[in-house]
Amino acid sequence: MTGRLEGKVAFITGGAKGQGRSHAVRLAQEGADIITVDILGDIPTAPYPQGTEADLAETVRQVEALDRRIIAKQADVRDYEGLKAALDEGVAALGRLDIVSANAGIVSGFAPSDQLDEQTWRDMIDINLTGVWHTTKAATPHLRASGGGSITITSSVVALKAAQNVAHYVAAKTGLIGLMRTLALELAPDRIRVNTIHPTTVKTDMTFNEPTYRVFRPDLENPTEEDFIEATHGLNPYPINLIDPVDLSNAIVFLASDEARYVTGIEFPVDAGNAIG
Known part of the structure; x- marks a missing residue:
């Protein structure tokens, strides 16, 4: 443990498995305590299983094995009040909030844009875009109370170049860039930095x-x-x-650390050159 995040508390959405678990473990390795949430239930329009109670318990086990504290709760990022309550409870237990990883998201409904059904579009926007707004909205007062911090939003390489047959996904992930830039301006006076990361295809159940x-x-x-x-x-x-989840976790560690203390408002590709290929 190198302690780059010693004494800090991180909030991670979608922490039961995949990228979210990797982020929780990697930030804990650097000294952070963790608050994490996951939906713990399947989403009918997403064609793969979401995290379970057993998955979330494994995330807890791995973080605690690093001698770090973790508060893990069930919450759906579409439900602002439920998400806020889970985060507020975690902050009350751990004392502060310094780092946010707005990670929760889905992929679903591969089809030309004129063939996407209404529910598939709605779930994508509600989770991948509105859910991130909910996350930042719930976290901002706690970051201000801590005197600043870092928000890293997980977007996608397709937000930098587009792709066919995933109009809803591209729309949501591109919208996150606009959200990030706005938040970076709004929160800069509070010493809160906001950035997006843009992965290529990652080795998770989503893929x-x-x-x-x-x-x-x-x-x-x-x-x-x-x-x-x-x-x-x-x-x-x-x-x-394909890249590994830890490749993204390492980027989040950097953006949350003092090494990136003046880095805000940027799009950070972790994509093996995909955006320029």
């Missing part, structure tokens, strides 16, 4: 599922994980197919 395989291999009736991996060759200019 490893049959509907995603079919998008990459529409030529196959029943594409496998191996077929999907093969199809991702050349996706990024840098010679790697």
